[in-house]
Amino acid sequence: MDDLTPEALAEKWLSFTNEQRSELLSRRRENQLNENALDKAPTNHGETAQASRPTSAPVPRISPSFRSRTRNPDMPLRYSTVRGRAFGEGIRAAIAQSGMTGRELADVLGWQEAKVSDMVNGKGGITFQDVVLVLGACRVPEPERERLLDLFPDRELDGWWQPHGKHMPIRPRTARTHLAAAESLVSWHPHAIPDLLQTTDHARVWLTASATVPATEVDERLRALQELQELLRNGVDCTFYIHEFALVLQVGGHEVHVTQLCHLMLMANWKRIKVLIVPAAAGAHAGIAGPFTQLKFPKYQPLIWATTENSSLFVEEKSATDSYESVIQALGKISLDQDESTAWLSRLCVRLQEASGAERVTGEDDEPFPPL
Numbered sequence: 169m170d171d172l173t174p175e176a177l178a179e180k181w182l183s184f185t186n187e188q189r190s191e192l193l194s195r196r197r198e199n200q201l202n203e204n205a206l207d208k209a210p211t212n213h214g215e216t217a218q219a220s221r222p223t224s225a226p227v228p229r230i231s232p233s234f235r236s237r238t239r240n241p242d243m244p245l246r247y248s249t250v251r252g253r254a255f256g257e258g259i260r261a262a263i264a265q266s267g268m269t270g271r272e273l274a275d276v277l278g279w280q281e282a283k284v285s286d287m288v289n290g291k292g293g294i295t296f297q298d299v300v301l302v303l304g305a306c307r308v309p310e311p312e313r314e315r316l317l318d319l320f321p322d323r324e325l326d327g328w329w330q331p332h333g334k335h336m337p338i339r340p341r342t343a344r345t346h347l348a349a350a351e352s353l354v355s356w357h358p359h360a361i362p363d364l365l366q367t368t369d370h371a372r373v374w375l376t377a378s379a380t381v382p383a384t385e386v387d388e389r390l391r392a393l394q395e396l397q398e399l400l401r402n403g404v405d406c407t408f409y410i411h412e413f414a415l416v417l418q419v420g421g422h423e424v425h426v427t428q429l430c431h432l433m434l435m436a437n438w439k440r441i442k443v444l445i446v447p448a449a450a451g452a453h454a455g456i457a458g459p460f461t462q463l464k465f466p467k468y469q470p471l472i473w474a475t476t477e478n479s480s481l482f483v484e485e486k487s488a489t490d491s492y493e494s495v496i497q498a499l500g501k502i503s504l505d506q507d508e509s510t511a512w513l514s515r516l517c518v519r520l521q522e523a524s525g526a527e528r529v530t531g532e533d534d535e536p537f538p539p540l
Contacts, residue, residue, distance in 0.1 A: 248468040250482045252290035252323040254342050258316045259302065260288045266306035276305050296320060327488075330480040335380040339392045340480060343473060347396070350463040352405040354496050357459045358446075360414050361428060364397055364406070365435055365443070370428040373420040380477060406441045409455070409499045412448040415516065422524050429517045436510050444503040445512055454498035462492055 263273055263284070270288070274281040287294045287302065299320050303313045330342065347353070355362050361370060371393055375386045400406065415432075418425045436443040446453065460474040472483040472492045483489060504512060 248290055249324055249326060250328045250342065250346070250471060250484060251319060251325055253468075254328075254345070255316060255319045255323045256288050256290045257345055258312065258319070259299075262303060262306040262308045262312070262316070263288070265308075268306070273302065273305060277301055290323065326485045328480075328482045330482075332478050332480065335378075335382075335478050336475065336480070338385060338389050339395075342482065343480060344396060344399075346463055346465075346471065346473070346482075347399050347404075348402065349465055350404050351466050352407075352464045354407045354409070354462040355459075356409045356455050356461075356496070356499060357414055358411040358455060359417070360459070361410065361419075361432070362408050363393060364400060365408060365432060366393070367424075367428050367431050368394070369424045370419055373424060400438075400441070403440065408441070408443050409446055409496075409503055410443065411446045411455075415445065415513070422520065426517055426520050426524075429513055429520070433510060433513050433517070436506070436513070442506055443509055443513075444500075444506065445509040446499060446503045447512075450502040453502055454495045457495075460492060460495075462489075462496060 263270060266273070268276070270284040271281045273279075274284045277284075283293070283298075284302075286292070287298065296317075299317065303316060308316070328342070332340075355364070360374070363371070366374070368390055371390060372386065375381050375389055376383070381389065410432075415429065419428070432443055435441050446455070458474070460472050462470060462472055464470045469484060469486070470489050470493075472481075472489055474481045474483070483492070503509070
């Protein structure tokens with residue numbers, strides 16, 4: 169198995185029987201233990217032995233062409249990337265579903281536990297063959313295995329455009345993972361109510377109107393949306409900039425519309441949530457290019473998340489994220505403040521209710537979260 173390409177190495181490993189895999193892993197572990205013993209054994213001169221080591225079970229090597237495309241393992245990581253964190257989360261999930269702990273996996277592979285930790289946390293010194301061995305030892309199903317093997321070579325690249333085919337996935341993994349880890353969120357929406365603030369009835373109308381979302385998926389997408397909204401309970405500080413046009417647009421019937429506006433006022437009373445309105449009177453503005461969400465984290469650099477009809481974009485290059493920060497600052501200068509925005513929403517609700525002759529409109533999603 170020497171000098172195999174990564175693809176050939178993966179194919180060879182996956183062709184092994186469980187007994188063959190166990191035998192190879194056992195020999196790798198024995199070699200590692202022997203190497204550790206030789207490293208620690210003093211010579212006659214009191215130096216660490218560098219004698220020849222057992223070679224009964226050669227370890228597969230990565231081809232030079234692949235190695236040249238990867239970062240020098242002796243160089244420290246510049247910073248964590250979206251791809252790297254997605255890869256680490258995938259490895260963590262693979263270990264968890266195997267029923268092993270990181271230490272147990274390290275024992276099976278003949279590694280130090282720190283090496284497993286480095287792989288999960290996206291640190292250097294990990295090779296393609298290491299990933300193949302971990303995925304094989306954990307018996308990872310083929311679709312997830314192929315996803316992680318494809319992701320590994322690019323895990324240190326800035327930015328990530330994810331095409332999703334005909335329509336967005338029901339539960340976009342990367343977005344959910346990063347939203348759960350964020351300490352602050354700033355979201356700008358020029359033409360629609362943000363997903364995180366939508367009522368179920370409002371969201372159902374949007375999904376039903378979509379040209380790409382299958383009707384059979386609507387109910388499951390609504391459940392996934394509610395799961396995403398639950399992440400607001402994690403203590404993330406949220407600021408939502410919403411254009412006036414998105415608020416006056418009637419989505420669904422009158423009752424759905426008014427209930428959605430009342431829900432926005434309720435959410436705006438949350439301690440960690442601000443809903444700020446950009447009035448139509450502001451005219452042309454810095455956010456006219458389109459919606460986006462900025463996420464900031466305690467341990468790594470900010471990113472920008474934007475979506476299209478069937479793709480997701482994660483921007484993390486500093487000059488680009490700084491540009492979006494400038495847009496946010498500009499929106500802050502023209503938007504109504506918190507009190508003015510709440511008062512504006514209240515007046516709109518009253519006007520719409522008076523126009524329909526309704527004293528009060530309520531719905532099942534009028535209070536999905538406890539008021540703070």
